Amino acid sequence: MKKCDCLNFCGDDTRIDPYSESCVDYHHRRTAALKWLADYVPCWDPSATHIMRCTWHPVGYLFFADEITGTQGFAFSLEELDRERVRIGRSAFAAPPQKQNAVSEEARETLHNLAQGLDTLKRNANDAYDRNYIAAMLKDVDGLLTTSAVKGRLTMKAELTxxxxxxxxxxxxxxxxxxxxxxxxxxxxxxxxxxxxxxxxxxxxxxxxxxxxxxxxxxxxxxxxxxxxxxxxxxxxDIPDYEALETSAKREVCRLRRERDLTGSEARDLYDDAGSFSYAECASDLNGRDMAAIFGQEWWHSIPDKPNPDYQYLxxxxxxxxxxxxxxxxxxxxxxxxxx
Structure with missing residues (x-):
């Protein structure tokens, strides 16, 4: 494709196919299509931005939301069609309403949460560069919340409960x-x-x-x-009861010793180590090797529970x-x- 150098019709912005027809023939057909649309189309589709002359379509034209390129037809904008209609003595079509950015309540809530999070990060930042960077981001978010499109959508609602x-x-x-x-x-x-x-x-x-x-x-x-x-x-x-775990572990060590599953020295070491179980605050504080020797490989199932005082309080x-x-x-x- 190359730019057209014919200034008699539409300037040098129109692209034509040099292998299919001459520049003059192309513009003759395009001008004829525009004249036909200006005289034949009764009204403009408010949701469309362009119209295309299609000889293969039953009504001879189609509306599009965006300009179509590379098709077997000629596409024109509303401004082009209106200029031709005025030239031949017809009234121009009414311009379609501008689309407004619809901002949902979920989007509004997300923006507010993001602004609050950025404000917290800004207060906690130790480095001046980080504070300035976060401040710039916060300014952008505030700008989104104060645009006219958002203001029109975010009308305050008052409900009585x-x-x-x-x-x-x-x-x-x-x-x-x-x-x-x-x-x-x-x-x-x-x-x-x-x-x-x-x-x-x-x-x-x-x-x-x-x-x-x-x-x-x-x-x-x-x-x-x-x-x-x-x-x-x-x-x-319920929460783990590590004090009861110490008692049950010592009892289990004694049982294993009676059944000859542990030697005397092994039982003594495990029995002494079990005395520290009551100081644990979580399972990771326990000695996994000792727990496995006493209760088996899945020893965590042997940790007893007790009622949670916070839960009982609630x-x-x-x-x-x-x-x-x-x-x-x-x-x-x-x-x-x-x-x-």
Missing amino acids: TVRKLNLTDLMGEPHKLDPVSVILEDFEPGKGKIIIECYGQSWSAYWGSMGGKSIANFFCRCDEHYIANKLSGISG CRIIKAVQTGIQAAGVLKVTEGSGHE
């Missing part, structure tokens, strides 16, 4: 043994709600989007404390909140009795 707050005090006695607890119950709509619990500087929250039409208060009081604890926090109900708080909600009289007796 039902919120109740409970303050539970005098919980030091049995069975709760707790500091004061504050509870926030928020109902967004029937069957959707959130709860926030705070006690002694710690807080837990959970959201339910399908509660069978119940309020958050009714749903919370009907659920088991273990289910709610797993929803509020990811802590486990369950006591949950039971106290359930009792407090019932005592405050915020339960709705008209709601369905089916268990969620």
Whole structure:
């Protein structure tokens, strides 16, 4: 392909195929196609940017979102077609509306989170170069959040929800043994709600989007404390008991010695080493060789468990909140009795 040098028709920006036809013949056919479209096309497709004359198509033309090159036809923009329509005495087509950048709520949230993360990195950066580099990135993110397209999309929405707050005090006695607890119950709509619990500087929250039409208060009081604890926090109900591991390891060493699976010196060494098991804070603190000699190759399955005091503490708080909600009289007796 080469650029056309014919300045009589469209300047030197039009590309033609020198092996198929002459420059003049090409422009004659292109001009004829433009005149035909200007006289024949009744309206412009608002979603299109170009139109192409296609003799093989039933209506003789096709609309495209972008200019088509390398096809068996002539493509024209809306501006070219309008100029020809005005030249032959017809009115120009209305320009298609400009596309706006649609920014979703997820994109907005992502940009805000990115801005907060960059701001934290900037405050914690020790090197001046790093601070300047992060500041430049933060400026770009702020620019995206303040563009007119984003502003038009991010119109503030105000919604009214039902919120109740409970303050539970005098919980030091049995069975709760707790500091004061504050509870926030928020109902967004029937069957959707959130709860926030705070006690002694710690807080837990959970959201339910399908509660069978119940309020958050009714749903919370009907659920088991273990289910709610797993929803509020990811802590486990049991933790390894390394003090009990020391006792079980010494007992197992004595059994192996009685059955002649260990020599006297081996049993004495293992028995003494087992005395340090109670100081372990995690499985990696244990001597794997000693544990394998006592309990076998999969020795980690032999570590005993004990109830997690943090988990039990949270369950006591949950039971106290359930009792407090019932005592405050915020339960709705008209709601369905089916268990969620």
